[in-house]
Structure formats: C-alpha cells, structure tokens
Amino acid sequence: MYLRASEVGDSSVADIDRSLVRSLPLFANMADVELERMLARAAMRRIPPGEAVFEQGQKATQFFLLLHGRLKVTQVTAEGQQIIVRVVHPGDLFGFAQALQRDDYPGTPIAAAESVVICWPNEVWASIVEQNPNLAVNAMRTIGQRLQEAHTRIREMSTEEVERRVAHAVLRLMDQAGRRDADGDGVHIDFPLTRQDVAEMTGTTLHTVSRLFSAWESQGIVKGGRQKLLIRDRARLEALAEGQ
Amino acid sequence: MYLRASEVGDSSVADIDRSLVRSLPLFANMADVELERMLARAAMRRIPPGEAVFEQGQKATQFFLLLHGRLKVTQVTAEGQQIIVRVVHPGDLFGFAQALQRDDYPGTPIAAAESVVICWPNEVWASIVEQNPNLAVNAMRTIGQRLQEAHTRIREMSTEEVERRVAHAVLRLMDQAGRRDADGDGVHIDFPLTRQDVAEMTGTTLHTVSRLFSAWESQGIVKGGRQKLLIRDRARLEALAEGQ
DNA sequence: CGCTTGTTTGACCTTCGTCAAATTGTGTGG
DNA sequence: CCACACAATTTGACGAAGGTCAAACAAGCG
Numbered sequence: 001m002y003l004r005a006s007e008v009g010d011s012s013v014a015d016i017d018r019s020l021v022r023s024l025p026l027f028a029n030m031a032d033v034e035l036e037r038m039l040a041r042a043a044m045r046r047i048p049p050g051e052a053v054f055e056q057g058q059k060a061t062q063f064f065l066l067l068h069g070r071l072k073v074t075q076v077t078a079e080g081q082q083i084i085v086r087v088v089h090p091g092d093l094f095g096f097a098q099a100l101q102r103d104d105y106p107g108t109p110i111a112a113a114e115s116v117v118i119c120w121p122n123e124v125w126a127s128i129v130e131q132n133p134n135l136a137v138n139a140m141r142t143i144g145q146r147l148q149e150a151h152t153r154i155r156e157m158s159t160e161e162v163e164r165r166v167a168h169a170v171l172r173l174m175d176q177a178g179r180r181d182a183d184g185d186g187v188h189i190d191f192p193l194t195r196q197d198v199a200e201m202t203g204t205t206l207h208t209v210s211r212l213f214s215a216w217e218s219q220g221i222v223k224g225g226r227q228k229l230l231i232r233d234r235a236r237l238e239a240l241a242e243g244q
Numbered sequence: 245m246y247l248r249a250s251e252v253g254d255s256s257v258a259d260i261d262r263s264l265v266r267s268l269p270l271f272a273n274m275a276d277v278e279l280e281r282m283l284a285r286a287a288m289r290r291i292p293p294g295e296a297v298f299e300q301g302q303k304a305t306q307f308f309l310l311l312h313g314r315l316k317v318t319q320v321t322a323e324g325q326q327i328i329v330r331v332v333h334p335g336d337l338f339g340f341a342q343a344l345q346r347d348d349y350p351g352t353p354i355a356a357a358e359s360v361v362i363c364w365p366n367e368v369w370a371s372i373v374e375q376n377p378n379l380a381v382n383a384m385r386t387i388g389q390r391l392q393e394a395h396t397r398i399r400e401m402s403t404e405e406v407e408r409r410v411a412h413a414v415l416r417l418m419d420q421a422g423r424r425d426a427d428g429d430g431v432h433i434d435f436p437l438t439r440q441d442v443a444e445m446t447g448t449t450l451h452t453v454s455r456l457f458s459a460w461e462s463q464g465i466v467k468g469g470r471q472k473l474l475i476r477d478r479a480r481l482e483a484l485a486e487g488q
Numbered sequence: 489c490g491c492t493t494g495t496t497t498g499a500c501c502t503t504c505g506t507c508a509a510a511t512t513g514t515g516t517g518g
Numbered sequence: 519c520c521a522c523a524c525a526a527t528t529t530g531a532c533g534a535a536g537g538t539c540a541a542a543c544a545a546g547c548g
Binding site: 206214 | 495
Binding site for chain 4: 161162204205207208211225226
C-alpha cells in the first residue's frame with residue numbers, strides 16, 4: 001500500500017521490495033544471486049480495485065506473483081454464472097497457465113483491494129526451473145496444496161449443507177486474511193468482501209448468505225457491514241462448521 | 245490382465261512390462277538408462293477388486309503408478325459419508341503425498357477391477373527429480389491438469405443441477421474409460437461402475453442417479469445394467485450436459 | 489443529495505434428498 | 519444345477535432446504 005509504484009501502472013525492477021520477496025517461502029532456498037537474476041526479468045504492475053490482472057481465456061504469456069493486496073479469481077460459465085475459484089493472497093503465485101499445460105488463462109483475477117503484482121514472461125519459467133530445481137519443487141508443493149483445497153471444497157459441496165459450507169469458508173478466510181480488529185472485539189476480514197463473494201465461494205446465493213449472516217449476528221457470532229465481516233466468536237463458528 | 249504377476253501379491257522388477265511403461269507420456273523424454281535405474285528401485289503389486297492400495301490417513305511412504313486396471317480414490321468425511329475424489333486410469337501417478345507436502349495419504353484408492361501398480365519408496369522421488377527435471381515438469385503438468393479438473397467439478401457443483409452434473413460425469417468417464425461395445429451399439433464404461441459410484445462422483449444420491457439413468461434409458465440415450473453402463477447417444481448426452 | 493451498489497427480508501415453489509419396499513442380478517455352496 | 523443370500527437397482531411418496539422473485543432499505547461516492 002505504501003509503495004512508490006502506486007502512482008504508476010508499470011514499474012521497473014529496482015522498485016521491487018527485496019526484503020518482502022526474500023521472506024516468501026517460495027524463494028526460501030534461493031541464492032541471492034539467482035533471486036536477482038530472476039527479478040531482473042520481472043516487471044511490476046499496480047492493479048486498482050475492481051480491475052483484472054488478465055482475463056479468462058486470454059492467451060497466457062506471463063506468470064505472476066502477488067506482492068500486496070488481494071485478488072479474487074473468478075470463472076464465468078457459458079450461461080454467465082460466476083464463481084470464485086480461489087482468493088490470491090500476498091506471496092501467492094498465480095496465472096501459472098503453462099505449468100498447467102494450457103495456453104490460455106483459466107480464470108480472471110480481479111483486485112478486491114488495491115494490489116501490486118510482479119510478472120515474468122513465460123519463457124523465464126523453464127530456464128529458472130532448470131537452474132533451480134528447488135523452485136520447481138516449491139511450486140509443485142504450492143499446486144499440490146491448491147489441489148488439496150479444491151478436494152476439500154468438493155467434499156464439502158458434496159456432503160455438507162449450506163450453513164456448514166459458509167461457516168467453513170468464513171473460517172478459511174479468517175485464517176488467510178484475518179486481522180485483529182481495531183476495537184479488539186474479534187477478527188475481521190482484511191479486504192472488501194461482499195455477500196455475493198461468499199455466495200460464489202460456497203455455491204449458494206447472496207440471499208442465503210445474507211440470511212445466515214443475519215442469523216449469526218443475532219447470536220453474536222459475527223457482525224456484518226457493507227463489504228465487511230467481523231468474527232467475534234470463532235469457537236461457535238467452528239461448532240457450526242462441524243455441524244453443531 | 246495377462247501378467248505373470250497375477251498369481252502373486254508382490255513381484256520383482258524384471259516382470260514389469262517395459263514397452264507399456266515406455267509408452268506412458270510421463271516417461272516420454274526419459275533416457276532408457278534412467279528409466280531402468282528408476283525401475284530398479286520399484287516394486288510391483290497386484291490389487292484384487294475391492295481392495296485398497298493404501299488407506300486414507302496412513303503414513304505416506306511410497307508413491308505409485310497404475311499399470312493395469314482402475315482405481316476409485318475415495319475420501320470419507322468425519323460423519324462417514326464417502327465421496328469419490330477421482331478415478332485413476334492406467335498410466336496415472338497417484339499417492340503423491342510428499343509432493344503435496346503432507347506425510348499421510350489424503351484418500352483411499354480402491355481397485356474397481358483387478359489392478360497392477362508399481363510403487364517406489366518416497367526417497368526415490370527427490371533423487372529422480374534432481375537427475376531428471378523433465379519428469380518433474382511432467383509430474384507438475386499432471387497435477388495441474390488435476391487441479392483443472394477439480395475446478396471444473398467445483399464450478400459444475402456450484403452452478404449446475406444434478407442432471408447436468410451427472411451427464412458431464414458420464415461424458416468424462418466415456419472419454420477416460422470408454423470402450424466401443426462388442427455389439428457395436430455404442431460405448432461402454434470399461435470397469436465395474438455402480439450408481440452409488442456415480443452418485444459419489446457428482447455429489448448426489450444413488451436414488452437420483454438411478455432415476456436419471458432410467459429416464460435416459462427410456463429415451464434411448466443409455467442402457468444400464470448391474471455395474472454396467474452403455475452410452476448409445478453421445479450427442480444427446482452432450483445436449484443434456486449443456487442444459488438442453 | 490441523488491445514484492449506484494450492496495444488503496435485508498418476505499413469500500413462494502422447485503429440486504432433490506430421505507424413507508420405505510419391492511425387484512432383479514450374481515455368485516456360491518449344497 | 520438349483521436355491522439361497524447378498525448386493526445393486528428401481529420406484530414411489532413425502533418433506534424440507536434452499537433457490538427464485540420481488541421489494542424495500544442502507545451506505546458510500548461523486
């Protein structure tokens with residue numbers, strides 16, 4: 001948020017915050033020299049809220065790393081229905097298309113808040129992986145974890161009713177984007193999140209999510225607001241997620 | 245099916261069918277020497293129908309490749325509900341736990357039909373990947389594709405009604421395990437498949453699947469049987485999958 | 489201050505899951 | 519080779535979870 005780059009769209013390598021990048025697990029085992037070499041081929045981009053980094057179906061020419069902010073990756077069906085495939089958090093790689101053996105991007109990452117990404121041309125990937133197998137292993141673990149998450153979600157959608165699914169989704173958001181509230185009265189989600197978003201993450205409608213949040217609020221479990229959510233009683237939310 | 249190993253549980257490396265392994269995309273770019281070196285550390289196992297290669301939650305000590313047969317990978321929820329995460333086809337890697345950064349297996353692969361697998365101890369993975377980055381890239385692509393499939397499934401479960409989901413699942417099975425029928429009257433699924441299986445793949449109940457198959461059968465789209473399914477009219481099934 | 493975007497709530501109705509019971513294949517042991 | 523037992527399948531009746539439709543109501547933003 002406090003980046004020099006925030007005034008411009010694209011920006012030079014020199015502006016990239018080294019200490020931030022260095023702290024990412026993805027680069028944990030990479031030598032400084034190699035990291036510099038990698039950053040030398042990167043570009044930085046600022047994404048204002050509501051804008052897409054790229055569009056679903058677009059030819060994949062680059063891959064990305066989120067430095068600051070938060071992205072919602074959406075997919076749109078042929079009928080125009082939208083779902084949120086996942087949320088990209090700072091430090092996550094995304095737009096990995098060529099590693100997934102496809103030449104177009106499968107989804108659209110939209111900035112939920114002001115965001116900053118680094119991007120590399122696709123060709124860089126192969127050469128980097130060859131020189132640094134460690135990175136490949138790390139990247140594979142990342143994808144593996146995502147696969148895990150996807151399976152968890154499939155299992156939830158197959159076997160759980162809406163209330164439990166929504167509870168799970170909120171708990172996950174809490175872990176990934178929770179922030180101790182200023183008033184000390186709980187944990188709030190650190191980026192603008194609508195009921196519609198939650199619905200698209202759990203396979204339900206914004207109406208149902210709204211009804212659930214209202215019910216929860218009357219029990220003191222959460223507190224809602226426009227694009228805001230504050231969790232006050234994690235324990236009870238966990239109970240709901242486990243089915244009471 | 246015509247393996248010497250079919251009489252015994254475990255078997256020596258010498259028995260592994262080289263031409264079969266060689267033809268797998270996973271080893272496409274691997275030199276013969278390296279392939280031999282890799283197979284030298286492998287073991288072969290025969291799995292009778294209904295038996296598990298390993299159990300969900302078990303400590304992951306090996307990774308596997310399916311040579312013959314068909315496996316249903318199941319997950320069981322805390323409440324005891326089961327879902328089928330995916331079907332393993334000949335040539336697929338599975339039981340990849342350590343690449344996914346976990347030390348236990350996330351699911352249970354059960355042989356739907358008589359099956360033969362090769363297995364390696366986990367330690368082998370790292371050394372092989374180091375010597376042969378190509379394999380790592382291939383493996384990553386495989387995982388990437390699985391992630392794609394998982395997202396597709398999530399999207400379907402979020403936005404489509406049961407009939408479309410089941411139609412999609414059947415089409416997928418057709419592509420992955422379809423076999424021109426002996427009577428030439430369509431394509432049948434090449435392994436024993438129950439209504440319950442289809443239900444667990446689509447997040448519905450065996451009752452609903454049975455009702456759907458009955459309806460489809462009366463329209464001449466499919467023909468059912470005990471653990472059997474014959475697709476006679478792919479075009480109409482595709483129409484159903486697209487929502488008419 | 490209006491306008492847009494997000495949220496809340498109510499009424500209604502459809503899709504599917506649940507419960508129950510009958511039926512049909514298959515393989516096995518006598 | 520038949521009969522029995524078990525597993526898979528089929529079908530019907532019923533009800534409830536949750537989606538759809540509709541309308542009113544905030545909360546920011548320019």
